[in-house]
Amino acid sequence: MSGFLRLAGILNIAVWLGAAVFFNFSVGPAFHSEAVSELLGPKSYPYFSPAMEQILAARLFHLQIACGAMALLHVLAEWLYSGRSPQKRWLALLVAVLAIALMAGGWLEPKLAVLHNVRYGGNAGIGQRENAARAFSAWQQADRLANMLLIAGVAVYLWRVANPPDPTRFVSAAKFRS
16 A cells, blocks of 8 residues: 555544543543533523534534545555455444434434423423433433444544555465466
8 A cells, every 4th residue: 555545544633533532531421510500500501502512513524424434445455556455354344333423313312402402492391301311311311322432433444554465575475376
């Protein structure tokens, strides 16, 4: 693989991993911190803190989709450059990580937004609000689990891109057998 192609792949996956780690371990928890609670006040904090987190999670979703598409293009370019088809396990890992990103951003995040609006909406009954609060908490845990799986998958894929398999030096041993 050419040096430029490898560098482009590593940079793309590093941006993807860095954004996911930064959001999940820094930005997300910051919205649930004491400082944000004091800044927004006790009346506004329960509504605005998760709402602001969801806005940034939508941005992260778009970045993850862009990085996933770039990673697929990188696999295609690697295949065209080297002439070897990509290994199925690494391609499956990339597709699985991209599917997790699509599920988290395209399905879980909108579900959380709807439950958040029902939870704090003015035209919902007390029972509906309580059910929405419980469902929101459960779906938020599922979203966090999906994000942790995504981080683990992207980290393993970054390792794969940074450490490609060693090609044979000259020709394969099969060419000498008759």
